[in-house]
Amino acid sequence: MAIKGKQYLLSIILFSFFSFTISAQVKNEKQSLIAIFEAIQNQYNYQFNYAEDSIENVYIIPPKKELTLEDVLRYLERNTPFSFTIISDNIILVKQKEGFVICGYIKDIETQSVLTSATIQSNTSSTVSDNNGFFQLLVKSESELISIKYLGFKTVTKLASVFNKEVCLDTYLYPNFQLLSEVIISNYMISGINKLSDGSFEIDFSNFEILPGVVDADVLQSVQAFPGIQSINETVSNINIRGGTHDQNLILWDGIKMYQSGHFFGLISMYNPQITDKVSLQKNGSNVIYTDGVSGTIAMKTDNEINSKFRASLGGNFIDANAFADVPISEKSSIQFAARKSISDFLKTPTYTNFFERISQNTEVDNNTNNSVNSDKEFDFYDTSLRWLYQISDKDVLRVNFINVSNELIFNENAIINSNQESRESSLKQNSIAGAVFYNRVWNDKFQTSIEVYETDYKLKAINANILDEQRFLQENSVSESSLKLTSNYRITEQLNLLSGLHFVETEVTNLDDVDNPLYRLKISEVVRLYSAFSQIGFVSKNRNTAFNIGTRFNYLDKFKKSILEPRFSFNQKFLNDFRFEILGEFKHQYTSQVVNFQNDFLGIEKRRWQLSNKEEIPVITSKQLSTGISFSKKGWLLSLEGYYKMVDGITSQSQGFQNQYRFSNVSGSYDVKGIDFLFRKGIGSFSGWLSYSFMDNTYKFNSLDEPSFPSNYNITHALTLGTAYTKNRFKVSAGFNWHSGKPTTEPIIGNEIVNNEVNFGAANNQSLEDYLRLDISAIYDLKFCHHVNATIGLSVWNVLDKENIINSFYSVQDQNLLKTNQQSLAITPNAFIRVYF
Structure with missing residues (x-):
């Protein structure tokens, strides 16, 4: 532990040294044009000739000091309504450009929120609104037409004469459709987390x-x-x-x-x-x-707005290096690209070491014996993602997405065979690759349609080279899915909206087990096709106090000749100004699930494999859920209480990962959950604190097992979180305390633990592991360098108290002795990052 502690301390010191030796911050706040003129006069020994009353209210970001005088004047012309001409005797003449400047703030008429990157265009020039929705535009005459465009909103066209020349007023845009539910509780726990009127939650990473x-x-x-x-x-x-x-x-x-x-x-x-x-x-x-x-x-x-300015960032932490770029291709198109790559190829940090030890616990990677030793353990991952937007016209938008993700683990098993040192490589690879095309057409103020097509592919492949048994065991699990969805949205009235559509999905799942000694090969590939039709009515009252969605989805599974009808609804009502009541309900189904055949499958690391439902062992899973809740929100206070009941039928014992007497059973059953979710939050200025609590009673029902009913493996009866966050200017810090009751576990019968060389278990899940406890902290600081470059640095520590939590426990028999194995949670793990924005 002493060596690990030194590694953590050294890592934090190195990171801090690297971060804070970056050059000092340079302020990039806007300054008055008069102050900028004075600075330029002192630097270049030129005098500005101007009418003082014409520039007294003009503020811009100062030009860089390393620019030539010609570059400075070009910068000033681009960012002010003036022209600059050098005349004799080192004098620069400042003249008002022909025409006049209009300005304003672009906002959403319904939410009053500002709209960033809206396009404001005249016959001769264009600009975009900034982060505050503000814009300035030079126009030549009052008769010039000004168009304001923003994706998802109606285009506004006005004469330049309408804009006030003295004061920058608000300009409101109207949404084409009320497609998204409205925010009813903002800053649900912290800024950027909101609750919507349909009962869902939204995390807005831009805020x-x-x-x-x-x-x-x-x-x-x-x-x-x-x-x-x-x-x-x-x-x-x-x-x-x-x-x-x-x-x-x-x-x-x-x-x-x-x-x-x-x-x-x-x-x-x-x-x-x-x-x-x-x-x-x-x-x-x-x-x-x-x-x-x-x-x-x-x-x-991803962001659904076309960016007009180039943005990019480079970052790194103790696990990976990453990059992001948002590149405008034209006024109507922009492309975003992001990539990450692990740094373990050239640097293995304490964070990496902890992560690797955590995933390899009690697996083939970690299992060394007297006769064989695993060595040369290497892990690598990367991901790349892309999003391209193209606004074909004011009514047509095209979006293309692509994502590619990979994990790879490699190690060697070494042993002495016939007095010779031999080594064989084992590996585990996990990969996802997917692409999609989305096209949206706004036909008029009341009707729009969209088409969405995607292909997604997943593959898990493991090669387990058992050198002592001279055996190579190959396992593969792959999923290939294609989808076509047609959606229409019709605004019946300003308060009533009709959503309808058709959906087709084809899913193929393939499983392969291949052993070379003795020779054995089993490959099973299955396909299920889903045909769906759906329709939903959405309503929002004029005063925004009442909102509901009610609809149904009809599904037909051709493989099983099975029809499934799924009604769904959400209702939200505001009352007594600060209270809200909601009730939610749904029926759902799914025909894909993950099962565990053996605990050592896929090297024991990612031992779950996807499988399709069939007519025999794996039914189609169906669920019914009902919840109701009440909340109070006023002046930074929030109290929320929600009760729910959920019943899920068609699960299999293999999908639950049993490691007790039912680990080899293959039967179907159900579970039902009754629970309460509670949240208390208080915000005071830059400080916010929250307390959340969940109660759950989760019970299995397997009629074919010896015990028809017993607690679920996922029955965490009590869970409590206490968190705080503080934000001041460029500094953010947060701390959180997590506690929950222990995971259910099955113990052997005391005094009769082993029968017929097998563990003699007692009642299933009749005991619980020790309670789980974890304290985490995080801190972020924003650095601002100049007009085009700034940065963010951050530090986090997971499990600050280094609490040795047991997250799983199971028993086995070895040499007629009972062996208990505990799996530990992640130990104290620091991480730090730096990101530079351009």
Whole structure:
């Protein structure tokens, strides 16, 4: 522990030294044009000749000092309504350009929020609104037509004479459709997390502050901050929404269904936070456009606005290096690109070491014996993602997405065979690649349509080279899915909206087991096709106090000749000014799930494999859920209480990962969950604090087992989180305390632990592991250098107290002795990052 402690301390010192030896900050605040003229006169020994009253209210960012005088004057002409001419005796004449300047603030008429990067265009020039929605534009005459455009809003056309020449007033744009639910509770826990009127939650990373233990806005780690959502083993590849398994979550990236979640086999999210703009989380009351995901939906979205200015960033932390670029191609098109790559090829940090030890616990990678030793362990990951937007016309928008993600683990097994040293390589590779095309057409003020096509492919491949048995065991699990969705949206009235559509999905899952000694090969490939039609009515009252969505989705599975009808609804009512009441409900289904055949499959690391439902062992999973809640929000106070009941039928014992007497059983059953989610939050100026609590009663029902009913493996009865965040100017800090009751576990019968060389277990899940406890901290500081460059540095520590939490425990018999194995949580793990923006 002493050596590890020194490594942590050295890493933090090196990072701090590297970050804070960057050159000192240079202020880039706007200055008056008079002050800028004085500075230029002192530097270049030129005098400005101007009418003082014409420039007294003009403020711009000063030009760089290293520019030549000619470059300075060109910069001033581009950013002011004046022209500059050098005349004799070192005098610069300042004249008002022909025409006049109009200005204003672009805002959404319904939400009153500012619209950034709106396009304002005249016959001769154009500009875009800044982060405050503000714009300035030089026009030549009052009769000139000014058009204001923003994606998803009606184009506004006005005469230049309408704009006030003395005061910059607000200009409002009207949405084409009320497609998205409105924010009813902003800053749900911290800034950037909001609750919407349809019962869903939104994380807006463009306005995101900081969460404990997360400095680089990890998408799937951030989702776990909400009450009712935990990861029973601390990974983003095992997120449990109200007691469900991870495979029961529908995970979408810009509408593409993803079958892989994380890097490092679940310790960090595989979705690059630089290109992910918003995340929507729905625990109940799902929109009818979504198909499977019986426990919940996590929908990630990229920015849907065409950028007019080049933006880029470079970053790195103790795990990876990453880059992002947003490149305007034209006024109508821009492309975003993001990439990450692990740095373990040339530097293995303490963070990397902890992560590797965590994922390799009790696996083929970690299992050395007296006769064989594993060595040369290497792990690598990368991800690349792309989003291209093209506004074909004011009514037509095209979006193209692409994502490619990979994890690879390699190690050698070494042994002495017949007095000779031999070595064979084992490996585990996990890869996802997907692409999509989305086209939206606004036909008129009331009607629009969209077409979405995607292809997503996932593959997990393991080669286990057993050198002592002279055996090579190859395993593969792959998913290939194609989707076509047609959606229409018709605005019946200003308050009433009709959403309808058709959806086709074809999913193919292939599983391969191939052994060379003795020769054995089994390959099974299955296909399921889904045909769906859906329709939903949305209503928002004029005073915005009442909102509801009610609809249904009809599904037909051709393989099973099975029809499934899924009604869904959400209702939200504001009353007594500061109170809100909501009720949500849904029916859902899914025909893909993950199963565990053996605990040592795929080297024991990612042992779950995707499988399709069939007519025999694996039914189609169906769910029913109802929840109701009440909230109070006023002057920074928030109290929210929600109760729910969920019933999921068609699960299999193999999908639950049993490691007790039912580990080899293959039966179907169900589970039902009753629970309460509670949140208290208070914001005072730059400080916010929150307390969340969840209660859950999660019970299995397997009629074919010896015990028809017993607690679920995911029954975390009590979970509590206490968090704080403080933001002041450029500094952000957050700390969080996480506690929950222990995971259910099955113990052997005391005094009769072994029968017939097998563990003699007692009642299933009748005991619990020790309570889980973790304290995390995070801190971020923004550095501002000059007009074009700034940076952010951050530091986080996961499990500050270095608490040795047991996240799993199981028993086995070796040499007629009972062996208990405990899997530990992640130890104290520091991380730090730096990101430079251009």
